[in-house]
Amino acid sequence: MSLGVVDFLDERFEVRRVFREFAEHPVPAHVNWLYCFGGITFLCFMIQAVTGVLLAFYYQPTTANAYTSVLHIMDDIPFGWLLRSIHSWTANIMIIMVIFHMLRVFFHAAYRPPRELNWLTGVILFFVTVTFGFSGYLLPMNQLSYWATKVGTEIAGAMPLIGGYIQAFLLGGEKIADPTLTRFYAIHVVILPIVISALLVAHFFMIRKQGIADPL
């Protein structure tokens, strides 16, 4: 952005002051590379959001077309293979990074008061991240997707009392078919992105408000 545009916006909305308040925050002296995992997890999420939106331009969520639309992305779309590979690799890296982040927070005992609510928000964030992976796994509709989803939904179905309802909700019928794919797609591209965005806003707000925990 040219300086003229920044001056124009600054005169009207004080963008320089707002940016300084947002970005210029002292980092405590004890912070080291172990504290990077939360940020890397967030970077992974942003990569997933961008590559996911681009994949959605070509992906078709029906049992008849899903697999061929993925082949089309891989073989015909310029850099489609790269886009899909980045989305798939980053999904795995995000799960590894969120586990490292959680271990860092745990071993530094950063869940202690007053950060209990942020730990709880984090636990939900962890499940949301894993559910992103599980719901995305079915989408290519290949053999691996089918059997992983069959095992996953049957595990959910084995839960006492509510298992049957969860399984029926996920499958949208008796077995894996079009309604299942539609539901997994809706969960993957609509519900989870909304939920994770809200949780991240809360997570970052609490970190800003409470600061990074002191060392033990």
Ligand code: HEM
């Ligand atoms: C999408 C997932 C997540 C993202 C993007 C994320 C991001 C971050 C970032 C950037 C920080 C500040 C720097 C740092 O300590 O790394 C942080 C701090 C924190 N996170 Fe997460 N986080 C996620 C999941 C989790 C999980 C799974 C937990 C625990 C169950 C958790 C608990 C916390 C706590 C308690 C803090 C404060 C740490 C302190 O004050 O030292 N977060 N998070």
